[in-house]
Amino acid sequence: MKHNRQKALARLKRIEGQVRGIQKMLEEDRYCVDVLTQTMAVRSALRGVERIILQDHADACIEHAIAHQDAEDQRQKFRELIDILNKFGS
Numbered sequence: 374m375k376h377n378r379q380k381a382l383a384r385l386k387r388i389e390g391q392v393r394g395i396q397k398m399l400e401e402d403r404y405c406v407d408v409l410t411q412t413m414a415v416r417s418a419l420r421g422v423e424r425i426i427l428q429d430h431a432d433a434c435i436e437h438a439i440a441h442q443d444a445e446d447q448r449q450k451f452r453e454l455i456d457i458l459n460k461f462g463s
Contacts, residue, residue: 377432381425388418423461430454 395411435454438446 377425377429381422384418384422384425388415388422391415391418427457427461430457 391411392415395408395415398408398411431454435447435450438450
């Protein structure tokens with residue numbers, strides 16, 4: 374789990390650099406299509422971070438609830454997972 378969090382943090386730092394690059398592109402009045410291409414790349418990169426964190430949630434939180442056979446915790450974690458997956462697809 375810690376490895377995945379480090380991986381997510383590294384990706385977020387790269388995304389931060391991409392966003393600064395987009396800001397610079399706008400300041401330099403760069404071609405709109407080029408700017409939009411970069412914003413799409415940032416959104417794609419953020420989805421990658423979301424997948425890493427979602428995997429951590431499944432591996433740690435949900436797996437823990439299942440292993441400890443706490444039925445209410447299992448239901449709660451499952452509902453959380455469904456809710457976030459519904460938002461993830463939006």
